[in-house]
Amino acid sequence: MFISEAYAQAAGGSAGGLESLQQFLPLVLIFVVFYFLLLRPQQKKMKAHREMVSQLRRGDRVLTQGGIIGQINKVISETEVSVEIADGVRVRVIRSAISEVLAKTEPVSGASKDAASKDEAKEEGEAAAEGVEAAPPAAKKTNLLGKLLGKN
Incomplete structure (x- = not known):
């Protein structure tokens, strides 16, 4: 009687390998989701911080x-x-x-x-040759704009 039960459990055990894989698969999927949602973004932030600090x-x-x-x-x-x-x-x-x-x-x-x-x-040299003090670049741009608009 005990021997027949042992044979029955052994025969059912060959199909149990696939069943254990199906039980293990959700755990693997949870780990993959955990990696992409938590670990990978944190690693990217750490890499960006190291780069920022080095520069x-x-x-x-x-x-x-x-x-x-x-x-x-x-x-x-x-x-x-x-x-x-x-x-x-x-x-x-x-x-x-x-x-x-x-x-x-x-x-x-x-x-x-x-x-x-x-x-x-060069601009200071030209202005000195004319006897006029060199104007700051902003004033020259305004003067040029005035010439273009006809308001000298």
Whole structure:
């Protein structure tokens, strides 16, 4: 009697492999949904934060995790920066404690800076030859606009 029951359970066990896979499948699906809804976005945020922290420069206005707003005065090392939070008040902050860059300073390329200074020197030279002081660029644009509109 016991032997026949053992054979019956063994014969039913071969179909049980598929059944156990069906029971395991919802758990796998829950893990996949969990990964795409929670883990992956968090990893993207961490990667963006690491990139933002690595690109910090002198002159950037930043917000720390503690809520302090200041301007980066000096990059001390790969892990620390000096942030000026008021006139003459400087605080050393760990880079990872910076939560947001409020205003980013743009690098000035050497070629455009040299070209701009050459143009200004040329205009000043022409104005000096005429005996007139060089006008600021904004005034020249207004004067040009006046000429175009017939209002000199």
